[in-house]
Amino acid sequence: MTTPEGPDERQVPPPSPDAASADEPEVRGAEERDREHAAPVHAAAGPMERFVAAVTGTSVVVTILAFVSAMVVGALFIALSEEAVRESMGYFLARPGDALSAAWSVSAEAYGALFRGAVGGAYQLSETGTAAIPLILTGLAVAIPLRAGMFNIGGEGQVIAGGVVAGFVGFAVTGLPFLVHLPLAILAGILGGAAYGFLPGILKARTGAHEVITTIMLNNIAIYVTDYLLSTDRFRLEGRSDPISKTVEASAVLPRIFAGLRLHWGLLLVVVVAVAIWWLLERSTFGFELTAVGKNPDAARAAGMSTGRMIVLGLTLAGALAGLAGGAQILGLQQRITGGFSGGLGFDGITVALLGRGSVGGTVAAGVLFGALKAGGRSMQGATGTSLDLVVVLQALIILFVAAPALVRAIFRIRAQGPATGELAKGWGA
Amino acid sequence: MTTATPPDLDRRNRRFGIFALVLAAIAGAVFATGTAGVATTFQLNDVFGEPAYATLPAVVVPVAPTALFLALVIAGVGLYQAVRGFGDRATIVISVLLGLFVLAFLVWAARGQQLQVLALLRGTMRAAVPLALGALSGVLCERAGVINIAIEGQFLAAAFTAALVSSATGSPWLGLVGGILAGGLVGALLAVLSIRYRADQIVVGVVLIVLATGVTSFLTSQLLVPNPGLNAPDRFGAVTVPVLGDIPLIGPLLFRHSVTVYLMLLAVVVVQIALFRTRWGLRLRAVGEHPKAADTVGIRVLATRYRAVILGGMVAGIGGAYFTLDAAGQFSREMSGGRGFIALAAMLVGRYSPAGALGAALIFGFADALSTSLQILNVGIPSTLLLTAPYVVTILVVAGLVGRLRMPAADGQPYVKE
Numbered sequence: 106m107t108t109p110e111g112p113d114e115r116q117v118p119p120p121s122p123d124a125a126s127a128d129e130p131e132v133r134g135a136e137e138r139d140r141e142h143a144a145p146v147h148a149a150a151g152p153m154e155r156f157v158a159a160v161t162g163t164s165v166v167v168t169i170l171a172f173v174s175a176m177v178v179g180a181l182f183i184a185l186s187e188e189a190v191r192e193s194m195g196y197f198l199a200r201p202g203d204a205l206s207a208a209w210s211v212s213a214e215a216y217g218a219l220f221r222g223a224v225g226g227a228y229q230l231s232e233t234g235t236a237a238i239p240l241i242l243t244g245l246a247v248a249i250p251l252r253a254g255m256f257n258i259g260g261e262g263q264v265i266a267g268g269v270v271a272g273f274v275g276f277a278v279t280g281l282p283f284l285v286h287l288p289l290a291i292l293a294g295i296l297g298g299a300a301y302g303f304l305p306g307i308l309k310a311r312t313g314a315h316e317v318i319t320t321i322m323l324n325n326i327a328i329y330v331t332d333y334l335l336s337t338d339r340f341r342l343e344g345r346s347d348p349i350s351k352t353v354e355a356s357a358v359l360p361r362i363f364a365g366l367r368l369h370w371g372l373l374l375v376v377v378v379a380v381a382i383w384w385l386l387e388r389s390t391f392g393f394e395l396t397a398v399g400k401n402p403d404a405a406r407a408a409g410m411s412t413g414r415m416i417v418l419g420l421t422l423a424g425a426l427a428g429l430a431g432g433a434q435i436l437g438l439q440q441r442i443t444g445g446f447s448g449g450l451g452f453d454g455i456t457v458a459l460l461g462r463g464s465v466g467g468t469v470a471a472g473v474l475f476g477a478l479k480a481g482g483r484s485m486q487g488a489t490g491t492s493l494d495l496v497v498v499l500q501a502l503i504i505l506f507v508a509a510p511a512l513v514r515a516i517f518r519i520r521a522q523g524p525a526t527g528e529l530a531k532g533w534g535a
Numbered sequence: 536m537t538t539a540t541p542p543d544l545d546r547r548n549r550r551f552g553i554f555a556l557v558l559a560a561i562a563g564a565v566f567a568t569g570t571a572g573v574a575t576t577f578q579l580n581d582v583f584g585e586p587a588y589a590t591l592p593a594v595v596v597p598v599a600p601t602a603l604f605l606a607l608v609i610a611g612v613g614l615y616q617a618v619r620g621f622g623d624r625a626t627i628v629i630s631v632l633l634g635l636f637v638l639a640f641l642v643w644a645a646r647g648q649q650l651q652v653l654a655l656l657r658g659t660m661r662a663a664v665p666l667a668l669g670a671l672s673g674v675l676c677e678r679a680g681v682i683n684i685a686i687e688g689q690f691l692a693a694a695f696t697a698a699l700v701s702s703a704t705g706s707p708w709l710g711l712v713g714g715i716l717a718g719g720l721v722g723a724l725l726a727v728l729s730i731r732y733r734a735d736q737i738v739v740g741v742v743l744i745v746l747a748t749g750v751t752s753f754l755t756s757q758l759l760v761p762n763p764g765l766n767a768p769d770r771f772g773a774v775t776v777p778v779l780g781d782i783p784l785i786g787p788l789l790f791r792h793s794v795t796v797y798l799m800l801l802a803v804v805v806v807q808i809a810l811f812r813t814r815w816g817l818r819l820r821a822v823g824e825h826p827k828a829a830d831t832v833g834i835r836v837l838a839t840r841y842r843a844v845i846l847g848g849m850v851a852g853i854g855g856a857y858f859t860l861d862a863a864g865q866f867s868r869e870m871s872g873g874r875g876f877i878a879l880a881a882m883l884v885g886r887y888s889p890a891g892a893l894g895a896a897l898i899f900g901f902a903d904a905l906s907t908s909l910q911i912l913n914v915g916i917p918s919t920l921l922l923t924a925p926y927v928v929t930i931l932v933v934a935g936l937v938g939r940l941r942m943p944a945a946d947g948q949p950y951v952k953e
Contacts, residue, residue, distance in 0.1 A: 508734045
């Protein structure tokens, strides 16, 4: 929040340090739960209360309200960054209507363009789907380690590793039939990402190095190593000096679903992967152990589970999914590795997983939503000149409000009985 | 690490010892061979700045014998470590051996050329400024029991605001104040969300980074790009401390810097003393270790946490202002380039102490400066790969030397009064 001209976008009632004592009205004793055992907190309430709590306390309502709050704050950003609005601010006191109507029309125009760009027609829907494919995958790459109490910030590096390896197999291996080459390239991407997720996993399991730090460092390493690779003759496109690789062979390209639209068959891969991951997390022993390790590592260890194994497997699986995302971007969309092709997909995955609250269904829904925001944002930038960066601001605000349900409830004066914290990840000690 | 059981200690001894022997083998096999008769010159004088009163002679060393000697020392100490072990001092010993290894590497990398040692060390000091200040921010917050992962966001917010204010007013000092306030604002957001609304602190930290990235990038394209005059801040110039600045080597190294370097050193000293020698620091640490006990004796837990987190944000704000008012001279998107996370690593490596954070920041800063020096020397390693050095070093240090930490007991846990 750096904006010098907009301190008023904070809807938080500014709490003086002293006023911020624990006796807020919406905080109840029932929420004083043990951090390790997130038990349902409204078990003792009557059926009517439980119903009310289930509606007002659920993440769905909070999520929608978070979305609304984020849009309002985002509108302030749009309005304040617009020259015309700032000018009418100059005589705000004389004619407040001017400033307000200018602000309204500017932000309504931008949001309108955003909405039309996301769902306004077949082309727009295809763009939304295309953007959602990698987001769902990187979202799952964050959601899975979250189960084990780990925070995978390394999605970016894992996307790059997967994309580079998949792309390399795509252009360096020649003469294979489509049915062999494409699966091989996809598999290579998955393995590349998995290897890049395995590294922080084994480092954490063996030495206790925190994954937040190691994955961030690996992200930066991946960026520079890719730059290096793209400067070598083995990778670089002949006759080009900028960082761009040779073109993937036609036999390794993920084909498009509809002629003329960019949506590719990576969509099917995502659906299959999402179902498989749902089964793995919710129905398999692996998912149970992963969750157990996340909820209470000591108890899991006492029950004979290997926390180290879960740490390594969790991050490796996450890396595999992010690697698939990278592979799908290269094989389905770009067909060439470029410097910075990942474009923040790994970081977007964090916001997707947090909005999806770590569940598979939620992550898929959040991935589609943020895909729509991204596709709509691009079209908004073209139509109204409002920078695409606004989408990042919106995403951050949405997550901010979702991560602090108590804040949303305070803004909208909802009395809640749900858990007060949006606690997902663990601290340094995990 | 201090309470390792004997079998653990044995294994650790062996691991460290074998690690040292590998270092020695590399030094002996790579650095000491094929370089017979070649010498390396270490230039100790400031060849770019004003001349000092006295100049030091350049140190010329033959490459092969020096590298071989260093390899033998590393091997000898490593062997002792593997067989007998240095016990609690093993970490320090390994750090010294790593230092010797780096020296052997430098002797080899600059063979037949001149290495600007002073420029390298000055670069280390400058690179350490944001890292140490960011790590201090982390120390203040986490000692009080709030995890601050948002350092990167505080850097970006402060760097942007400092550039804007300095450009608009023409005063880098006002820019610095703006940066400090912006860092404090991000700190205040972190405080409100994690203390009052008890949101998950790591999540909030990451979200604040994304938010700061988004807002600064958005405002850069909407505001700074159309108005370049708003992104041309007046920068801090170098200030030479009288007398001290004229001492050879020490003078240019410590006393011929811009204000941000002095502020960083001052902040480390002040926070170190305040945390461990004052009542304020004792209370702050009590709140981070055992908030209930602190509450019982009348310390206001939440107020203490608010103050610590906002103060931490302001300290990181100085580090953020360094990017636009000192290092670069204009704001560009995501210009902090992950240094907020390296600062976080510096805090962990420094074990939540300001002095330790400075030491770690200097190590990471050295890796940063070294990659620049090596690009100038043209050692045959591609520059893009050299740029990974700070990150590789961070991983090695965090994995090898830090291990499992004793963090403040209540770190990351919201406090609810009964």
